[in-house]
Amino acid sequence: MASYTEAVDTLQSLRQDIASINPDLQFSFRDSIEPVYRQFVALLLQPLPNVTVELNEIQATLPSEILLDQDFSTTTLQERLASADFPIIHLATHGQFSSKAENTFILAWDRAINVIELDEILQSRTTTTQTGIDLFVLSACQTATGDNRATLGLAGVAVKAGASSTLATLWSVSDRATASFMSQFYRELTQTNLTRSEALRHTQRTFLEKTEFQHPFFWAPYTLVGNWL
Known part of the structure; x- marks a missing residue:
């Protein structure tokens, strides 16, 4: 499960970085990334x-x-x-x-x-x-x-x-x-x-x-x- 945890941490860090640069982008970014987030995590889960x-x-x-x-x-x-x-x-x-x-x-x-x-x-x-x-x-x-x-x-x-x-x-x-x-x-x-x-x-x-x-x-x-x- 290590790769899954790293994937979540990476996405959370990316959200925080974007929000710190331009807080107005945070909401729209979240809306667009959630479906990708679910599939990205799913792909990294181990057999x-x-x-x-x-x-x-x-x-x-x-x-x-x-x-x-x-x-x-x-x-x-x-x-x-x-x-x-x-x-x-x-x-x-x-x-x-x-x-x-x-x-x-x-x-x-x-x-x-x-x-x-x-x-x-x-x-x-x-x-x-x-x-x-x-x-x-x-x-x-x-x-x-x-x-x-x-x-x-x-x-x-x-x-x-x-x-x-x-x-x-x-x-x-x-x-x-x-x-x-x-x-x-x-x-x-x-x-x-x-x-x-x-x-x-x-x-x-x-x-x-x-x-x-x-x-x-x-x-x-x-x-x-x-x-x-």
Whole structure:
């Protein structure tokens, strides 16, 4: 994530330099740079090699349709969410929280989908399908991070848009640990008579007691928003 941080710092410094030269240019510059900013940051995010492992292990536990790489485009995601009655939707990708809604996003193959667009996509599903989203999993960094403008960030938006529950993260997470965590979570959820909150707690306990990812950094960021049952 170092290159991402450097990119943000560079853009912020550039804004400050321009503002110090001519404060009148600050607002117009910000308006023009925000879309470029999102795509620039998205391009610098590192690949997630364990996403394929994560999705394949989930599919082995729960019958699933996988949209990977080029198939995970903004258009395809919109179309599948609007036309298919999936009770569980699992997105494994990059995520970012910002105090600006337009810079809070998840990353599809072709571009970033900001929180406003995600809300519109999920809202449109509620009008076109019979089955609601029972569980919406945002397997990405900072997807439950929020502030006084956006409580619980992307996860909060998903619940407001109609998802019964959202499993999301409070900070940046490890790609490899996340793949293992999600695989264990779905095993707990489908093979035992547990509620979602109990499945999450059992998974966290397993990580604490029996895996190489015992440090809370690896298992503590996952939180359930909405219906815990």
